[in-house]
Amino acid sequence: MNQHVAPTTGCAERPILKERGQREVFCGLTGIVWLHRKIQDAFFLIVGSRTCAHLMQSAAGVMIFAEPRFGTAVIDDHDLAGLADANDELDKVVDRLLARRPEIKLLFLVGSCPSEVIKLDLSKAAQRLSTRHNPDVRVLNYSGSGIETTFTQGEDACLSALVPSLPDEAEGAEKSLMVVGALADVVEDQFRRLFETMGVGPVSFLPARRAAEMPAVGPNTRYLLAQPFLADTAKLLEKRGATRLAAPFPLGAEGTTTWLRAAAEEWGVDPARFDAATEAGRARAAKAIERSRAQLDGKAVFFFPDSQLEAPIARFLNRECGMRLTEVGMPYIHREHMEQEFALLPESVTLSEGQDVERQLDRCRQARPDIAVCGLGLANPLEAEGLTTKWAIELVFTPIQGYEQAGDLAELFARPLNRRTRLKV
Ligand code: SF4
Numbered sequence: 001m002n003q004h005v006a007p008t009t010g011c012a013e014r015p016i017l018k019e020r021g022q023r024e025v026f027c028g029l030t031g032i033v034w035l036h037r038k039i040q041d042a043f044f045l046i047v048g049s050r051t052c053a054h055l056m057q058s059a060a061g062v063m064i065f066a067e068p069r070f071g072t073a074v075i076d077d078h079d080l081a082g083l084a085d086a087n088d089e090l091d092k093v094v095d096r097l098l099a100r101r102p103e104i105k106l107l108f109l110v111g112s113c114p115s116e117v118i119k120l121d122l123s124k125a126a127q128r129l130s131t132r133h134n135p136d137v138r139v140l141n142y143s144g145s146g147i148e149t150t151f152t153q154g155e156d157a158c159l160s161a162l163v164p165s166l167p168d169e170a171e172g173a174e175k176s177l178m179v180v181g182a183l184a185d186v187v188e189d190q191f192r193r194l195f196e197t198m199g200v201g202p203v204s205f206l207p208a209r210r211a212a213e214m215p216a217v218g219p220n221t222r223y224l225l226a227q228p229f230l231a232d233t234a235k236l237l238e239k240r241g242a243t244r245l246a247a248p249f250p251l252g253a254e255g256t257t258t259w260l261r262a263a264a265e266e267w268g269v270d271p272a273r274f275d276a277a278t279e280a281g282r283a284r285a286a287k288a289i290e291r292s293r294a295q296l297d298g299k300a301v302f303f304f305p306d307s308q309l310e311a312p313i314a315r316f317l318n319r320e321c322g323m324r325l326t327e328v329g330m331p332y333i334h335r336e337h338m339e340q341e342f343a344l345l346p347e348s349v350t351l352s353e354g355q356d357v358e359r360q361l362d363r364c365r366q367a368r369p370d371i372a373v374c375g376l377g378l379a380n381p382l383e384a385e386g387l388t389t390k391w392a393i394e395l396v397f398t399p400i401q402g403y404e405q406a407g408d409l410a411e412l413f414a415r416p417l418n419r420r421t422r423l424k425v
Contacts, residue, residue, distance in 0.1 A: 014342060014347075014351060015351070016333065016351045016352065016353055017350060017351065017352040017353070018352070018353050018354055019352060019353070019354045019355055019356040019359065019360070020354050020356065021354075021355060021356025021357065021358070021359065026055075026059075026146075026150070026151040026306075026375065026393070027055070027112075027113075027144060027145060027146030027149060027150070027151070027154070028143070028144035028145065028146070028148070028149025028150065028151065028152075028153045028154025028155075028157055029046060029048070029052055029055060029056060029110065029112065029144035029145075029146075029154060030055070030059055030144075030151050030152075030154060030393070031144065031151075031152060031153075031154030031155040031157075031158060032044045032046070032056060032070050032110065032144070032154065033056070033059050033397065034155075034182055034396065034397065035154075035155060035158055035182055035207070036068070036069040036070045037069075038182045038185075038207055038209065039106060039207050039208070039209065039210070039211065040069075040209050040210055041103055041104060041105040041106060041210050041211050042069060042104070042105070042106040042107070042108060042211060043069050043070065043071070043097065043101065043104045043106070043107050043108070044069065044070040044071075044108045044110050045070070045071055045072070045073055045093070045094065045097065045107060045108065045109055045110065046070065046071070046072040046073070046110045046112055046144070047072075047073050047075065047090060047109055047110065047111060047112060047114075047115045047120065047122060048072055048073075048074070048075065048110075048111075048112030048113070048114055048115060049074060049075060049112065049113075049114045050072075050074055052072055052112045052113075052114075053072035053074065056070060056072065059393075069104075071097070073089070073090055073093045075114045075115060075118065075120075086118065086120055087120070087125060090109075090120075090125055091125075091128070091129065091132075094107065094129050094133075094139075098133055098136075098137055102136075104137060105136070105137055105138070105210070105211040105212065106137070106138050106140070106211035107129070107133075107137055107138070107139045107140070108139075108140055108141065108142065108158060108161065109122045109125055109126050109129075109139065109140070109141040110141070110142060110143070110144045110154075111141065111142065111143035111144065111145055112143075112144060112145050112146075113145045113146050113147055115145070116143065116145050116147055116148070122141040122143075123141050125139075125141065126139045126140055126141040127139075138165065138211065140161040140162065140165065141161060142154075142157040142158050142160065142161040143157055144157065150308075150331045150332075151306060151307055151308070151331070151393075151396075152227070152229040152307050152308045152309075152396060153229060153308075153331075155181070155182060155227065155229065155230070156229055156230045156231060156232050156233050157232070158207075159180070159181075159206060159207060159230060159233040160232040160233050160236055162206070162207060162214060163217070163233060163236040163237055163240065164236065165214070166206075166214055166215060166216060166217045166240070167214070167215075167216040167217075168216060168217070168218055169216045169217060169218025169219070169220055169221060169241075170216065173216070173218065173220050174202070174220065175220045175221075175222060175266075175267075176201070176202045176203070176204065176215075176216075176220060176221055176222070177195065177200055177201060177202070177203045177204070177221075177222050177223070177224065177263055177266075177267075178203075178204050178205070178206055178215055178217065178221050178222070178223040178224075178237075178242065179191060179203065179204070179205045179206070179223070179224050179226050180205075180206045180223050180224065180225050180226060180227075180230055180233060180234070180237065181206075181225055181226035181227030181230055182207055182226075182227070183205070183226050183399070183401055184399035184401075185209070186399060186404075187399050187401050187402050187404075187405065188205055190402050190403070190404055191203075191250075191260075191402060194260060194277060194278065194281070195260075195263065197277040198260070198263075198264050198267070198269050198273060198274055198277045199267065199269055199273070200263045200264060200266075200267045200269060204216075206223075206233075217237060217240045217241070217242050218240065218241045218242070219241035219242075220241075221237070221240075221241065221242035221243070222242070222243050222244075222245050222263070222266055223237055223242050223243070223244055223245065224244075224245050224247060224259060224262060224263055225244065225247075225249070225337060226249070226250060226401060227249070227309075228249050228308050228309060228311065228312060228334075228337060228338065228341075229307075229308035229309075230337075231334045231337065234337070245262040245263060245266055246262065246336075246339070246340060247259045247261070247262035247340060248312060248315065248340045248341050248344065249309075249312040249341065249401075250401045250402055251309075251312045251313060251315075251316045251400060251401060251406075251409060252285070252289070252312075252315075252316035252319075252320045252406050252409065253281075253282050253285035253286055253289070253320060253403060253406050254315075254316070254319060254320060254344075255312055255315065255316060256278075256281070256285070256401070256402050256403050256406070257278055257282060258340075260274075260278060261274060278403075281402075281403030281404070282403060284403060284404065285403040285404070285406035285407065287407075288406055288407020288408075288410070289320055289321060289406055289407055289410045291407060291410070291411070291414075292321065292407070292410035292411050292413070292414035293321055293322060293410070295414040295417050295418060296317065296321040296322060296323050296410065296413055296414055296417070297321065297322035297323070298322060298323075298324065299323050299324065299369075299370035299371065299417065300323070300324040300325075300326050300367065300368075300369040300370050300371075301314070301317055301323050301324070301325060301326065301369055301370065301371050301372070301373065301413070302326045302327050302363075302364050302367055302369035302371075302372045302373070303327060303328045303329050303330075303372075303373045303374075304329050304355070304360060304364070304372065304373065304374035304375065304378060304392070305329035305330050305331040305352070305353070305354065305355050306329075306331065306373070306374065306375045306392035306393075307392045307393070307395055307396050308330060308331055308332070309392075309395055309396065310328050310329060310330050310373070310392075311328055311330060311338055311341040311342065311345065311351075312341050313373075313395065313409070314328045314345060314349070315341055315344045315345055316406075316409065316410075317410075317413060318345065318346060318349075319344060320406070320410070321410050321413070323413075325345065325346060325348075325349040326349070326350065326364075326367040326369050327349070327350040327351075327352060327360075327363060327364070327367065328345070328349055328350070328351055328352070329352045329353075329355065329360060330351070330352070330353055331353075331354065331355070332353060332354065333351075333353045350363075357378075361378070361382075364382070364387070365385070368387075369387070370388060370417060371387075371388045371389065371390055371413060371416060371417060372387050372388070372389050372390070373389070373390045373391075373392050373395075374389055374390075374391070374392060375391070375392055375393070376391055376393065379391055388416050388417060388419075389416065390412065390413060390416055394412065395409075395412065398412065400412070
């Protein structure tokens with residue numbers, strides 16, 4: 001039964017519409033699509049059903065290369081009959097995989113709805129397999145199940161599994177910066193150069209590109225979240241002594257500048273040096289956004305909850321592209337992590353948390369936005385009703401963070417509006 005909860009007062013005293021009803025969101029397995037490309041010697045073994053395998057194949061379809069770094073150990077009827085068998089089967093699958101692929105150094109056993117339903121204990125399996133394949137391969141586990149995770153929470157679960165295995169900071173280590181959240185390599189390189197120019201460092205990234213290069217953590221670690229969906233990872237880093245630098249997320253020129261500034265201030269960088277280091281990037285971003293601005297200015301956008309990137313993208317579209325915000329829906333709200341984003345959103349926008357899809361569709365129809373950002377399942381019906389849509393999943397698969405990508409981010413929204421205008425002509 002759907003439950004509807006009236007607006008309550010939330011972050012920065014803003015009313016938030018909370019809904020708990022039917023949702024239309026991918027499960028956390030989807031995160032494997034970008035994570036397997038990021039950690040180059042890792043393998044993601046989904047312990048799941050044929051449905052899970054199909055989801056992964058269609059989500060990652062265009063990106064599969066000769067030796068994919070993910071696969072599915074399919075739980076079948078035989079496994080459902082007895083857990084002992086399921087564990088034996090899993091061990092055999094892993095032995096075969098590691099014998100055939102000696103380049104794998106980090107193996108994630110990824111839980112799914114079926115593995116949860118039969119209560120297969122993947123943390124025990126990971127410990128057992130880690131001992132068995134020690135020291136060549138480290139085996140970790142996390143859940144990407146649709147019962148426990150939405151879309152981008154899969155990355156949070158994966159990084160949370162990594163945090164306890166990160167090395168301790170060396171005794172008397174200097175203050176260091178950790179950027180947390182998977183970013184495209186090109187974006188990571190740009191940020192690394194910017195921090196270097198400002199004199200902020202040493203800088204590390206979580207996840208690192210290789211298993212042996214995962215960063216150390218401890219009380220001298222300051223961390224910046226590069227993604228807004230890493231609540232559990234953040235909690236675990238803090239448990240290990242790290243301190244979060246509060247900032248908006250690095251989307252658009254404004255978000256990138258304030259995000260970089262949070263680190264610069266922590267390192268006591270002279271404001272003139274900060275301006276000099278960021279000036280060219282800011283100018284390039286403003287120029288690139290300008291190309292789409294004419295198309296976006298004054299247009300209305302509505303966000304269904306999906307990727308958890310909704311608030312920072314809404315802030316960018318509103319403040320840098322001149323778009324009007326109607327509703328910004330988020331799957332869940334982490335108050336502390338979102339505080340700085342919400343402070344930059346106009347008072348008039350409806351913020352909602354969770355979903356009751358039918359009610360939200362009604363609000364969207366009533367708002368008649370120029371563009372609705374939603375999951376794949378809602379896009380076709382909305383398009384059929386004459387609304388222009390943007391698939392939220394594209395925003396996660398495309399590099400959009402940092403100065404050099406700000407123009408692409410604006411264009412992702414300008415393009416469907418352009419297409420709609422051409423169709424009308
Ligand atoms: Fe479906 Fe669950 Fe598998 Fe995700 S984990 S594909 S929701 S069965």
